[in-house]
Amino acid sequence: MSTPVYLPREDSFMLLEQVKKYSKGNVLDMGTGSGIQGVGAAKTAKQVYAIDINPQALVAAKLEADIEKIKNIEFIESDLFENIPKIKFDLIIFNPPYLPDEDFEDPALFGGKRGYEVLGKFLDSSADFLNDEGHILITSSSLTKRHKVLEIVKNNLLELETIETQHIFFEDLYIDLIKKSELLKEFHKNKISDLKYFNHGKRGMIFTGIHKDKKIAIKAKKDTSKAPLSIIKEIQFLKKLNKYDIGPKLVFTKENYFAYEFVVGKFIMEFLEISSKKNIKQIILKIFDQMKKLDDLKINKYEMHHPLKHVLIDNKNKVTLLDFERAKYSENPKNVTQFSDFIISDNLKNIFQEKNLIIDNRTIMDYARKYKKEFSENIYGDLIKYIKSL
């Protein structure tokens, strides 16, 4: 049974009005359906690529182009960007299917279980196909979870402006104009693709991306117009600490952001919960080793008494300390003592007991207190010996 082709409706006509205004250069008409947008765009564009997952739609769209005597249009059967040539477009158009449906029966209407999945997938890839000054025109509806659409736009470092709304029957229709944020342009200039928002720290935002076929993380301030002091300082600390194999490996640094190797691993609590006594001891010793190095360098990392999001352990048991945005030089660095506090904290008591790892709090506290006073190698050595003996 063939899939029906979407006949132009209010949403199509509303979108077409905007397509006529923005069409130029290379245009991609995603989900061309009857071909209404692609054919409309071709009148002012240099070249149009009309795409659909439904081969029947491509037959219909081709017929429409022939009737209108349009030559500068090419038709490609593709699931979103799968078969699209890797060129940059000046305009990308998508009037997506947006009704929620579990079965995905008709790709012209149903956008996935929640309605916005096809649009979300489209937005996740579209920036890599867009010229820096290019535009994306999409339709969406009050029947689609719009806050989700806005979130996906933001997570892809894009900016959205609603340029038209209309109330039709039981829904509101929106035409949104989307473009790259300045930050995204900057990242693309530096050959980073597949950019995604990852999370944010207190001062910086973290993104992931692909650079020279490797996954990287990028830390930046949202507004890159000025280089914030915290980013400059963190770059300096990481450059120094990387020499001692501490911190994530810097890949490159710019004035206002830096990229480092993306570390795949478990945060410390999860690691401790699932690991054997032997592995836990090994990791505690490795972390102490890095704490001692930081103390020797007179760098206070802070937060090591509660380093839940600051220590990652990979599947080869390599420890990576994350996040040096609060680090400071100090005559009395507290890394060893803070981490000592952590291992005797109530948080860990039960976990350690389950693994038969019995740590005497007083002993650790005594060593930590003495060490803090004199920064003595011998006392640090005793602390390590005690942990090894457990």
Ligand SMILES: C[S@@+](CC[C@H](N)C(=O)[O-])C[C@H]1O[C@@H](n2cnc3c(N)ncnc32)[C@H](O)[C@@H]1O
């Ligand atoms: C709402 S219709 C829009 C048709 C036309 N562009 C318009 O404005 O009238 C959505 C179109 O997207 C196509 N489509 C749905 N999922 C797709 C996917 N994953 N890849 C490419 N096209 C898809 C459907 O086949 C359908 O032709």
